[in-house]
Amino acid sequence: MSGPVLDISDLHVALGGRSPRPLLRGVSLAIAPGEVRGLVGESGAGKSMIARAVFGMLPGGARITRGRIAFAGRDLGTMPVAERRALLGAQIALIPQDPMTSLNPVKRIGDQIGTLLRLKLGLDRTARRETAVALLADVAIRDPRRVVELYPHELSGGMRQRILIAMAFAASPRLVIADEPTTALDVTVQRQILRLIHDLQHRLGSAVLFVTHNFGLVAKLCQRVTVLYAGRVVEEGATAALLAEPRAAYTRALLAATPRLDRPAEALAPLPRTLTDTLVAEARAYDAANPAAYR
């Protein structure tokens, strides 16, 4: 296989201009074609910031100050806007976190899928209809001919997430970023959704960047894991090895703080304060040593 499908190197993102607040501190991350990569970290570690940076949708005031994001060897930051737009939604797709708000409330499901198919695959009207129905059938939606006529509010959260997954995989993307795709869902449908992502990923050979804070999901789904803290990569490795023998103290502590069926509840340990303090201090020291990285 050729080089990585997504290659993030030395990515720095900062918020604000005069005294910038670092959000990402030199993150490097390379995903091979077809690989499923877990991206784990606490809230605020910068997981979603990485996803947003790939899509060029950093929140207001935040910007990339150093580093590059390359897709299949091409720098997303320097490529012409039109080309980048053509890639998004087709080659690089997103499964959003909250299915309840990620579909346009005043448009029928079929029309929303249709817009995507027209923009990304250039299908005509009848082909769009048929493809939309086929895509829905693909994500195990019963009676897809009826569902394309419905509005989002007429569907359950699990159904909507299936639709969003169908849309993400519609153009056989080479990279799918799944931003905590099951967080907003009932636990009972989580497994089905994960199964669906896994199957489609397998069939189409897409690489998946799976953003989550759930080690259980990572263990099941991902070949490799990247652990993030305070905007820095703490540890990266093959899932089985990393879970069995975490090298970084932070990963060990994080795993100890994760409830497991095969361990008594007393084994749960909160993250030691001294550890996180050390990590934050390290991050601050890095910022102080590299002020130019955030300008």
Add this chain to the structure above:
Amino acid sequence: MPEIVAAGAGGPTRPDERRRERVRIDARAVAGGVIVFIVLAAALLAPWLAPHDPLEQDLLSTQLPPSWTDGGDPTFFFGTDSLGRDILSRLIYAAQIAVIVALVAATLACLIGTLLGLAAGFLRGWVDQLVSRLIDVWMSFPPVLLSIVLAAVVGAGLGSVILAIVVVDWTRFARVVRSEVMLQRQLDYVAAARVTGMSRGATLFREILPNVLPLLGTLLTAEMGIAVIVEAILSFVGLSVSTDTPTWGGMIAEGRQAIYQIPWLLALPIGAIIATVLGFNLLGDGLRASFDPVQRR
């Protein structure tokens, strides 16, 4: 990974209770639609509906009461005014001015206000600053007074009435659209559209605008009602069309002078205005309730 879970669990919500695509028209929409239809029909068919020429004076039969009261003349259904003109015919003809002003002025105000509101709410930054400050300054003028001053400066006439309403009332649309766009653009479906590589313009007009439209429909019909009122005020103070064209406001002004002799001359155009405004408002609310997929749930 675990075994494949049975497909379609959590599937279509209650397949037996299919809510087929049948739009249930709200009762308000029907009531408002009927009223607006009557006013529109009166305006369009005035030459055929009106029993008399609205300008024809009959100085032998002035200030006649309505036909069903004592001393009423059956040829003058609502009686006559101080110059012996048929009140019913004048009411019908006056609907023409009201309808033209309502449709044209409200539509123009809507277009201008919506464009500025969309730009301010979506682009933010200096565009928003500019539009918002403009709205603030605008709204610090008493609106009717501003219309009167404008009509006085530009001169009387149908065009200046419309201009006065548009210039004053675009803020109504701009404000509401701006805040609605700001609200909508925070929602994930906008981000979802953007991550599929949709341009900013397409996102605004194809994703966000459809979500603002139901609100805009309500606002537009409400504005039509307001335009009718403002037109009546301007013609009441004599700043609208020339006095030989019947208007409801003009009739109220005439009725005011003869309020003790023929109070119905005052009451009838007021009633017409109230009914028309009510009709537009009901229609707007009803249409929204009927067609907004979000409200319909």
